Amino acid sequence: MSGTSDIEAGGSLSNPVTGQRSSDGCRCCARKARSRRSAALCKINQEDVIRYIERHAQDWSPGTGKAMRWSLRAFLRYLHHRGLNARPLADCVPSMRRWKLATLPTDLPAAQVRKALDGCDRKTVMGRRDYAILLLLAKLGLRADEVATLTLDDIDWRASEILVRAKGRQRARMPIPPDVGAAIVAYLRSGRPKSSCRRLFVRTLAPHIGFASGCAITMIAKAALDRVGIDGCAHRGAHIFRHSLATELLRSGATLSEIGQLLRTRTTTPPGFTRRSISMR
Numbered sequence: 001m002s003g004t005s006d007i008e009a010g011g012s013l014s015n016p017v018t019g020q021r022s023s024d025g026c027r028c029c030a031r032k033a034r035s036r037r038s039a040a041l042c043k044i045n046q047e048d049v050i051r052y053i054e055r056h057a058q059d060w061s062p063g064t065g066k067a068m069r070w071s072l073r074a075f076l077r078y079l080h081h082r083g084l085n086a087r088p089l090a091d092c093v094p095s096m097r098r099w100k101l102a103t104l105p106t107d108l109p110a111a112q113v114r115k116a117l118d119g120c121d122r123k124t125v126m127g128r129r130d131y132a133i134l135l136l137l138a139k140l141g142l143r144a145d146e147v148a149t150l151t152l153d154d155i156d157w158r159a160s161e162i163l164v165r166a167k168g169r170q171r172a173r174m175p176i177p178p179d180v181g182a183a184i185v186a187y188l189r190s191g192r193p194k195s196s197c198r199r200l201f202v203r204t205l206a207p208h209i210g211f212a213s214g215c216a217i218t219m220i221a222k223a224a225l226d227r228v229g230i231d232g233c234a235h236r237g238a239h240i241f242r243h244s245l246a247t248e249l250l251r252s253g254a255t256l257s258e259i260g261q262l263l264r265t266r267t268t269t270p271p272g273f274t275r276r277s278i279s280m281r
Contacts, residue, residue: 042085046092049076053094069093107247108240112230113138116241119228126204128191130220132183133201137221137241139180141263143167144214144221144238150200155184166264214238 053069073093079085108116117134121127136142136150146164154163160181161173176184184200195202199210211217218237225236233240246259 041079044076044079044085044089045087046089049089049092050094069095106233106235106240107244108230108233110244110248113241113244115228116224116230119224122186125191125193128183128187129201129204130224132180132187133217133220134224134241135180135183137217137238138245139177140164140174141242141245143242144217146214147201147217147238148199148211148214151198152200153198154200157181164264170264172264 049072052072073090076085076089076093080088080090117131117138120131120134122131133147136147137144140162142164143166146166149165150162154165155176156162156173160176162176164172164174166172187201193202193204193208195208197209202208202210218239221238221241222236225231225233225240235243242263246263249259249262250256
């Protein structure tokens, strides 16, 4: 009998725990330990403990996983305390990450993306600027830092391309969709303050300089969501537009490799894509 099987033989540990005190499992373990299996319990080692967790981790919810690890530690402490296993294995039980926002959606439906865009008051200077920024996030999937560092010289109007300074010192030329180009032109003609700064997007209040970092772009995106009452998302900033674009492309039949190329990622699977996203295909 393997060490993993011996752990499962220790009582309720082979099934999810729902409100049952760990001492119940320990008492059951004690009965098992007094049986003919007690000799095998002394053979449980660190590899057996880790293998047991890996074997069942995908079957447990975050809450159940936490309870099971707690019970398993109690069981292993009991074995060591009673001399049934010479190894102090309780500290060998690995942790399982439990993200606070794991149950919240990480993307927006196309209708909500459109709602956030329409929430910009394009009659104002700030509204025209923010609308152009949001389109770059939503239609090209640019990161906040990539938008903040765009310059006037990065736009090739004749080729309808824009140069993006991506992560890892990468540079990528991307086509400018007609609606994105029109929004940038509207901002440059009737929105961008006169400034010697070559950044594409500058502050509306003096001094008219570029944003210090992508944090300002994130705040603009967050304000756009707040303005139209979009909440209940795991991320409330620029990145949710990028992820929403990737998810919409996936729904439309694009491959993960194609999406990865568009979003300028080094892997074939865009970051943040979960099995839930992939299953939509």
